Amino acid sequence: MEIKWTPWRGEYIKSSDAVEAGCVLCHVHQANNDREKLVLYRGAHVFVMMNLYPYNPGHLMVVPYEHTADFAQLAPPAAGELMALGQRCTAVLQAELSPHGFNLGMNLGRVSGAGVDQHLHLHVVPRWNGDTNFMPLIGGVKLIPEAIDDTYAALRPHFDRST
Numbered sequence: 001m002e003i004k005w006t007p008w009r010g011e012y013i014k015s016s017d018a019v020e021a022g023c024v025l026c027h028v029h030q031a032n033n034d035r036e037k038l039v040l041y042r043g044a045h046v047f048v049m050m051n052l053y054p055y056n057p058g059h060l061m062v063v064p065y066e067h068t069a070d071f072a073q074l075a076p077p078a079a080g081e082l083m084a085l086g087q088r089c090t091a092v093l094q095a096e097l098s099p100h101g102f103n104l105g106m107n108l109g110r111v112s113g114a115g116v117d118q119h120l121h122l123h124v125v126p127r128w129n130g131d132t133n134f135m136p137l138i139g140g141v142k143l144i145p146e147a148i149d150d151t152y153a154a155l156r157p158h159f160d161r162s163t
Contacts, residue, residue: 025063025119038152041085041159045078048085048159050152055125057146058097058155060089062122069118071108082122089124092158099126 028037028049038050040060051059062085064078074082090102103125107114 023067023116023119025116025121026067029063029065035152038148040152040156043081043085045075045081046085048089050148050155051123052148054144054148055103056099056127056131057144057151058093058099058126060093060124060155062086062089062124064120067119069108069120071106071120074120086122086124092155093124093126096154096158097126100129101127103127 028039029047031037034040034042038052039047040050041048045066046062046064049061049063051061062082064074064082066075066078068074071079086104090104093099093102104122106120106122107117108120110117
């Protein structure tokens with residue numbers, strides 16, 4: 001497998017959130033540095049953040065403030081806001097990035113592929129025709145064609161506006 005240099009990942013791995021005990025999503029929620037933590041929006045029960053390891057440019061996560069892995073037990077106001085913000089995320093991404101489609105989903109539990117399995121979150125991944133090509137399949141490399149800071153700067157104004 002070919003290895004591509006990604007210095008921003010090294011910074012994250014060495015950061016206090018990565019080595020600090022507890023939940024990384026709770027640490028993001030409790031931090032008051034939204035720009036650094038890539039938080040785009042804070043609602044009453046959930047927040048929207050960019051995925052630090054995106055599958056594609058604009059890969060967002062909608063995260064409840066409540067620390068729970070049990071979707072069935074998520075309080076109805078939080079579940080409702082999670083879904084409403086999932087809809088808003090697709091609208092914002094469509095307006096700004098013009099993807100051809102989306103993947104929305106939750107991986108509940110380690111066995112389902114959850115990297116952070118103790119705190120549920122909804123992934124919103126914009127997709128384009130041809131965004132899966134031979135590089136990740138044969139070469140073992142995924143190329144992201146836009147810097148995460150540029151994507152944040154493009155998306156943030158959409159979340160600053162009222163709905």
